[in-house]
Amino acid sequence: MGWLRNWRRRRLARGRNLPALAWSYAEASLPGLRRLGWQERRQLEALAVAFLDEKSFSGVAGASPDEAQLASIALQAVVPVRELGLDWYAPWRSVVLYPAGFVATHEYVDDDGVVHLLEGPLIGEAWEGGPLVLSLEDALRPAGAGSCVVVHECAHKLDMAQGEVNGLPPLPATLAVEVWARVFQQAYERLGRYVETAEAGEDGGEGGAERDESLWLLEGQGATLGQGLGTLDGSYGSGGNGCGRRCDRDNSSIAAFDPYAAEDPGEFFAVASETYFADPRRLRRAFPEVHEQLRQFYGWELPSGRGGMSHRSR
Numbered sequence: 481m482g483w484l485r486n487w488r489r490r491r492l493a494r495g496r497n498l499p500a501l502a503w504s505y506a507e508a509s510l511p512g513l514r515r516l517g518w519q520e521r522r523q524l525e526a527l528a529v530a531f532l533d534e535k536s537f538s539g540v541a542g543a544s545p546d547e548a549q550l551a552s553i554a555l556q557a558v559v560p561v562r563e564l565g566l567d568w569y570a571p572w573r574s575v576v577l578y579p580a581g582f583v584a585t586h587e588y589v590d591d592d593g594v595v596h597l598l599e600g601p602l603i604g605e606a607w608e609g610g611p612l613v614l615s616l617e618d619a620l621r622p623a624g625a626g627s628c629v630v631v632h633e634c635a636h637k638l639d640m641a642q643g644e645v646n647g648l649p650p651l652p653a654t655l656a657v658e659v660w661a662r663v664f665q666q667a668y669e670r671l672g673r674y675v676e677t678a679e680a681g682e683d684g685g686e687g688g689a690e691r692d693e694s695l696w697l698l699e700g701q702g703a704t705l706g707q708g709l710g711t712l713d714g715s716y717g718s719g720g721n722g723c724g725r726r727c728d729r730d731n732s733s734i735a736a737f738d739p740y741a742a743e744d745p746g747e748f749f750a751v752a753s754e755t756y757f758a759d760p761r762r763l764r765r766a767f768p769e770v771h772e773q774l775r776q777f778y779g780w781e782l783p784s785g786r787g788g789m790s791h792r793s794r
């Protein structure tokens with residue numbers, strides 16, 4: 481049982497409950513939480529209490545999160561590490577909260593040695609060895625179904641545990657690197673083709689008719705995937721230590737996809753992880769093999785938030 485490894489964490493958790501509102505906020509992004517049993521909820525609460533104790537939170541640009549809001553972020557953050565263990569987050573300590581989407585400017589060098597400036601707005605960032613940066617508004621009220629910026633950024637942190645952000649976190653012995661790499665690469669390339677075709681369609685080309693039908697399932701969060709992938713286009717080029725999610729709220733159009741979208745597997749892993757917990761059915765239908773790899777990696781899954789499972793909380 482990796483959820484509470486040491487005595488200190490167990491002692492901290494005893495007798496401490498999170499505010500009910502923390503669950504409501506978290507359930508907005510992760511609807512499957514509603515369907516967990518009492519014991520599973522208790523486990524997550526205990527982990528969240530430890531997270532709150534071990535991380536430092538700071539509000540910037542006027543953000544002043546209350547106790548329930550901080551607890552909700554902790555709750556969402558511990559979902560990916562319920563079985564992996566909280567020690568996966570040991571390399572970093574700070575959580576920086578903006579009131580809403582924020583503008584960030586990053587410099588990066590592309591493969592040709594050209595320096596670019598990448599500008600926000602962003603709703604989250606994860607820096608290697610540095611803080612987790614989040615828009616409070618987006619962490620508590622997701623822009624759309626399947627979106628969970630907290631899990632997204634935490635997935636980048638897990639990815640970084642092996643150094644480079646490349647979509648390959650340290651894998652448990654039960655998972656083969658070759659299988660993981662093949663499954664993710666194929667899915668990533670398929671998404672890349674989908675993005676290209678969609679863009680051709682947007683430009684009035686013929687491509688729209690050839691869209692990969694099963695990926696239409698992702699359309700609801702099409703912009704989410706696009707934003708995520710789009711931000712990869714260079715943020716890692718300067719040493720692989722940054723990731724931001726664009727705060728483009730236009731979720732209605734595939735045009736939100738960045739032409740560079742298909743260039744970074746690290747972002748694909750983060751978006752797939754986010755969808756795995758926030759809207760598992762959608763990921764399973766679009767990328768069943770990716771879903772299975774993530775199920776084995778994370779060691780557990782949330783029930784689909786929109787019915788289909790008989791698991792009920794009391």
Ligand SMILES: [Zn+2]
Pocket residue numbers: 632636708711723724725747750
């Ligand atoms: Zn990202």
